[in-house]
Amino acid sequence: MADTILVVAEQREGKLNRVSLETIAGAQAISKETGWPVEVVLAGSDIGSLAQELAAKAVARVSVLEAPALTTYTSDAYVFALKQFIQEKQPKLVLFPHTYQVRDFAPRLALALDRSLISDAVGYKYENGRLLFTRQMFQGKFAADVSFAGDGPWLATFQIGAFRGDQAEAGSAPVENVTAAVSEGSPRVTPHEVFQEAKQAVDLSQSEVIVAVGRGIKEQKNLALAEELAKALGGEVAASRPICDNGWLPLERQIGSSGQTVAPKLYVALGISGAIQHLVGMKGSRTIVAINKDPEAPIFEIADVGVVGNLFDVVPALTEEIKKAKSA
Amino acid sequence: MKILVCIKQVPQKDAPLKLNESGTWIREDVSYEVNEPDAYALEEALRQKEKHGGEVVVITAGPVRAQQVLREALAKGADRAIHLEDDKFVQLDSTNTARAIAAAAAEENFDLIVTGLQSDDFGAAQTGVLLAEILGLPHATIIIGIEKTDSGLRLKRELEAGHYQFIDLPTPAVLTIQSGINKLRYASLIGIKQAKNKPLRKVAWAEVEPKLSKNLQQIERLYVPVKQKKTEMIEGPAAEVARKVTEYLKNTARVI
Numbered sequence A: 001m002a003d004t005i006l007v008v009a010e011q012r013e014g015k016l017n018r019v020s021l022e023t024i025a026g027a028q029a030i031s032k033e034t035g036w037p038v039e040v041v042l043a044g045s046d047i048g049s050l051a052q053e054l055a056a057k058a059v060a061r062v063s064v065l066e067a068p069a070l071t072t073y074t075s076d077a078y079v080f081a082l083k084q085f086i087q088e089k090q091p092k093l094v095l096f097p098h099t100y101q102v103r104d105f106a107p108r109l110a111l112a113l114d115r116s117l118i119s120d121a122v123g124y125k126y127e128n129g130r131l132l133f134t135r136q137m138f139q140g141k142f143a144a145d146v147s148f149a150g151d152g153p154w155l156a157t158f159q160i161g162a163f164r165g166d167q168a169e170a171g172s173a174p175v176e177n178v179t180a181a182v183s184e185g186s187p188r189v190t191p192h193e194v195f196q197e198a199k200q201a202v203d204l205s206q207s208e209v210i211v212a213v214g215r216g217i218k219e220q221k222n223l224a225l226a227e228e229l230a231k232a233l234g235g236e237v238a239a240s241r242p243i244c245d246n247g248w249l250p251l252e253r254q255i256g257s258s259g260q261t262v263a264p265k266l267y268v269a270l271g272i273s274g275a276i277q278h279l280v281g282m283k284g285s286r287t288i289v290a291i292n293k294d295p296e297a298p299i300f301e302i303a304d305v306g307v308v309g310n311l312f313d314v315v316p317a318l319t320e321e322i323k324k325a326k327s328a
Numbered sequence B: 001m002k003i004l005v006c007i008k009q010v011p012q013k014d015a016p017l018k019l020n021e022s023g024t025w026i027r028e029d030v031s032y033e034v035n036e037p038d039a040y041a042l043e044e045a046l047r048q049k050e051k052h053g054g055e056v057v058v059i060t061a062g063p064v065r066a067q068q069v070l071r072e073a074l075a076k077g078a079d080r081a082i083h084l085e086d087d088k089f090v091q092l093d094s095t096n097t098a099r100a101i102a103a104a105a106a107e108e109n110f111d112l113i114v115t116g117l118q119s120d121d122f123g124a125a126q127t128g129v130l131l132a133e134i135l136g137l138p139h140a141t142i143i144i145g146i147e148k149t150d151s152g153l154r155l156k157r158e159l160e161a162g163h164y165q166f167i168d169l170p171t172p173a174v175l176t177i178q179s180g181i182n183k184l185r186y187a188s189l190i191g192i193k194q195a196k197n198k199p200l201r202k203v204a205w206a207e208v209e210p211k212l213s214k215n216l217q218q219i220e221r222l223y224v225p226v227k228q229k230k231t232e233m234i235e236g237p238a239a240e241v242a243r244k245v246t247e248y249l250k251n252t253a254r255v256i
Helices: A019-034 A048-055 A075-089 A100-112 A220-233 A241-245 A311-327 B036-052 B064-076 B087-091 B094-108 B127-135 B189-195 B205-211 B238-252
Strands: A005-009 A038-044 A061-066 A093-097 A117-127 A130-137 A142-148 A154-158 A175-179 A190-196 A209-213 A236-239 A266-270 A287-292 A305-308 B002-006 B009-011 B032-034 B055-062 B080-085 B112-116 B139-148 B152-158 B163-170 B173-177 B200-203 B217-223 B232-234
Touching: A005 A019, A005 A075, A019 A038, A019 A093, A019 A117, A019 A154, A038 A048, A038 A075, A048 A061, A048 A175, A061 A075, A075 A100, A093 A100, A100 A117, A100 A154, A100 B094, A100 B127, A100 B139, A117 A142, A209 A220, A220 A236, A220 A266, A220 A311, A236 A241, A287 A311, A287 B238, A305 B238, A311 B238, B002 B036, B002 B094, B002 B127, B009 B064, B032 B036, B032 B064, B036 B055, B036 B064, B036 B112, B036 B139, B036 B173, B055 B064, B055 B087, B055 B094, B064 B080, B064 B189, B064 B200, B080 B094, B094 B127, B094 B205, B112 B127, B127 B139, B127 B173, B139 B163, B152 B173, B232 B238
Parallel strands: A005 A038, A005 A093, A038 A061, A061 A175, A093 A154, A117 A154, A209 A236, A209 A266, A266 A287, A287 A305, A305 B232, B002 B055, B002 B112, B055 B080, B080 B200, B112 B173, B139 B173
Antiparallel strands: A117 A130, A130 A142, A142 B217, A190 B163, B009 B032, B139 B152, B152 B163
């Protein structure tokens, strides 16, 4: 059988997860180099209309893998259905977006297939006929090129933002309906409804200026430094996860994969090292200023302006300068 | 509840890391600490035991140095420890790491196995889920709340962008724990003293090797990532730095 790339698209409650299109864009890029055609599968029930949007991309086929057991996500039902589907199709490569849902079932699926999953890749390389996946290691301080050993199917997940969904090439693909294999036992996990904790009082995605603090702020009382800088700039204060875990700022002010995604005109990162989980939430910002004592901090990889120094000295001085510049 | 906590020793957060000569891994002469999400998993296990009784066992796989994180866990209140002790454990992929832990833990029949949602070094976020598959247990990931019910557990699962979901799960089960689920405790002086006399079982490579297979993925090379953006680095005394940053924001970025 010819080698193919299978993209496992994601939907929840009848809504297509847009990051599926990023994975399709990634698959199309790999396809250009390897010549392996791209196919897409979407699992669920009553999701035919969602398949149409996927079929409008330049892919060879969209399979709709349907069964009532797939209406609400459970790892048991997904692993069972996708295992059977992949075993029948025998793609060379299976690609997923690195979502919370995929993190929940993809490792189990890989092992059920007696295969391996390279998770959270940010890119790929095709070198002398070998496919390598690049992933971040040690919280982004290093990158690694990782290869698969053994036969396909090879499984890999792409980090959110690794490719641009709006650059997925358009086309027209046939849609195929497939009845999903369903296990006789019922799933062991019983999911309940998805909810949001409380109405968010601040919508940081609307802020033009954000001053965000990380571990480097050291103590809760030092947040005042960030607040004064934010006030001078006319912006909002936000934080990386550890600050909210400590209860120093409410969760609604957390930026990152588990919090809000923002793209302000100006993002000032104070004492934030720049772990992947934080970067995905802010790397779309137009101008990024990073102040950190560690010159190796990954935040400097994406900053426009980097200051290696003690934020407790630099921030008060910066606040004063900005006040001066604004009143001038 | 009899609870197993899988913990990993990783380089300290702000430790300067250097590549080894072959460019495939870091030089090991750095300071280490417990992987942060694993610390939250341990804390949660201790709290469940304090509420419902039972036993907390900690396990790690790694060189001699990794014993340190087990001692710290014992000092915080874990009852005993298992150390898969060999340098070779560092080179295992997620699947084989899970196999090694499963081999050492299978006979103990734990009611609950918890671990952090991912490690700060590899960040693959797979070992816990794979452990469930190998042991044939149900699992749940990115857990931010645990409550014991008559039939098992009621869990609060974190989803993306501030969304959550409650799920019910029978035990025995495997959970991966999100940072921030609780407040971490410090080891007490008496805890540190008691830890010295708590049982620590060593498991040799040879004991679990029959359960392992070839790594199905491998790191070809490790390197400092290529910069995506041109960063203007500004140095000097605080006042001068502040002036230059402000100039940039005003004249180049035009945001003030």
